[in-house]
Amino acid sequence: MMNITPTVKQLLIINILFFIGSQIIEDAAYDYLSLFFFENNKFQFWQPLTHMFMHAEVYKGNSSNIMHIAFNMFALYSFGSTLEHFWGGKKFLFFYVSCGLGAALVHTLSNYYFFENGLSSLLSQGYSKVEVLSVLNGKNNQQLIAILNSEEYRNFVGSYAFPAVGASGAIYGLLVAFAFMFPNAELALMFIPIPIKAKYFVPIFMLLYDGFFGIFGNSFLGIGSGVAHFAHIGGALFGFMMMWYWKKNQFNKNRWN
Numbered sequence: 001m002m003n004i005t006p007t008v009k010q011l012l013i014i015n016i017l018f019f020i021g022s023q024i025i026e027d028a029a030y031d032y033l034s035l036f037f038f039e040n041n042k043f044q045f046w047q048p049l050t051h052m053f054m055h056a057e058v059y060k061g062n063s064s065n066i067m068h069i070a071f072n073m074f075a076l077y078s079f080g081s082t083l084e085h086f087w088g089g090k091k092f093l094f095f096y097v098s099c100g101l102g103a104a105l106v107h108t109l110s111n112y113y114f115f116e117n118g119l120s121s122l123l124s125q126g127y128s129k130v131e132v133l134s135v136l137n138g139k140n141n142q143q144l145i146a147i148l149n150s151e152e153y154r155n156f157v158g159s160y161a162f163p164a165v166g167a168s169g170a171i172y173g174l175l176v177a178f179a180f181m182f183p184n185a186e187l188a189l190m191f192i193p194i195p196i197k198a199k200y201f202v203p204i205f206m207l208l209y210d211g212f213f214g215i216f217g218n219s220f221l222g223i224g225s226g227v228a229h230f231a232h233i234g235g236a237l238f239g240f241m242m243m244w245y246w247k248k249n250q251f252n253k254n255r256w257n
Contacts, residue, residue, distance in 0.1 A: 004077060005084040007093050012073055015167060018053040019069050030057065034163030035104055037111045041137065042163070048108075052100035054165035072167045079174040086181065095177065095242060096170050099235040103169020106234025111159035118148055118156025136160050169231045173239030175202045180243040206236060 004012075022029040035051035036043040055072065056065035084092040122132050125147050135144060136157065145153055178185070179202040186195035187202075196204070210229040 003081065005081045005089070005092075007084050007089040008076060008080040011076060011080070011093075011096070015053050015055070015069065015073060015076075019055050022054060023058060026057065030054065030163065030165070034165045035107070036163045037115065037160050038108065039115065039133070040160055047163075048101055048104035049097070051104060051163070051165050052097075052167045052170055055167070056165065068166060072171050075171045075174065076167065079171075079178045083174060083177055083181070095173065095239070098242060099173025099239045100167065100170035102238025103172070103228075103231040103235035104164070106237065107164050107169070107228050107231035110230035114155040114159040118152055118159075121148055121152065164228045164231055166228070166231075168228070169235030172206070172232050172235035173242075175205075176236050176239035177243050178202070180240075180247065206232070 018033070022033070031042055032044065033047065033050040033054050035047045055069035058065050080092065080096070083095070087095070119129065119132060122144065123129070132144075144157070148156060179198040183197065183199035185198045187198055188195045210232045
């Protein structure tokens with residue numbers, strides 16, 4: 001396995017420091033640095049960037065959420081070091097941050113769709129937008145349940161109230177880039193020990209996890225389920241577009257250092 005590269009090392013340190021700090025400060029850190037929907041009072045302009053350095057909170061003795069940062073950091077080390085070795089630090093950092101911001105954009109657009117869909121149903125019943133936001137901010141949503149069906153309610157409240165955290169969008173971009181550059185490299189998951197070429201492994205993994213589990217999980221594509229599947233798709237999409245553009249223009253042969 002390739003030695004860790006400088007930019008990947010710095011990103012790992014930043015993510016770990018953010019994670020440790022957020023466990024100490026807890027709610028204040030998540031309120032300021034997670035990505036909230038722009039209609040939410042907790043939204044801040046820096047959150048599309050800072051959310052990609054935050055990860056799931058380990059609370060009340062529940063250590064299972066440690067896997068969120070553990071998986072992302074392992075993937076960052078495994079795929080990021082290889083990409084930085086060939087690209088150089090500046091190009092790699094540009095790609096990584098761009099995929100993270102792309103994930104935030106697609107996640108926000110999906111939240112906007114679900115929020116507006118639920119809001120239109122409530123407005124048709126005589127509510128005003130001010131009244132709806134007042135109910136959402138007051139955490140007393142019983143009157144909304146009587147109007148919206150269960151899935152519509154989950155998507156509506158989840159899009160407004162649940163913030164996004166994690167580097168997964170940027171990591172998905174790295175997976176796509178790795179498959180572009182090394183399509184025949186063989187990869188394997190712990191529960192699928194058979195090596196699969198990257199050009200097949202990456203799309204199959206995304207289809208199974210963000211397609212199947214997103215659609216047939218707690219709610220459509222993870223809204224309100226605790227997994228921001230649209231953010232994953234957004235990171236992968238932006239990664240694909242950049243790799244396609246660079247390959248088309250032979251830009252990927254140039255180092256930015």
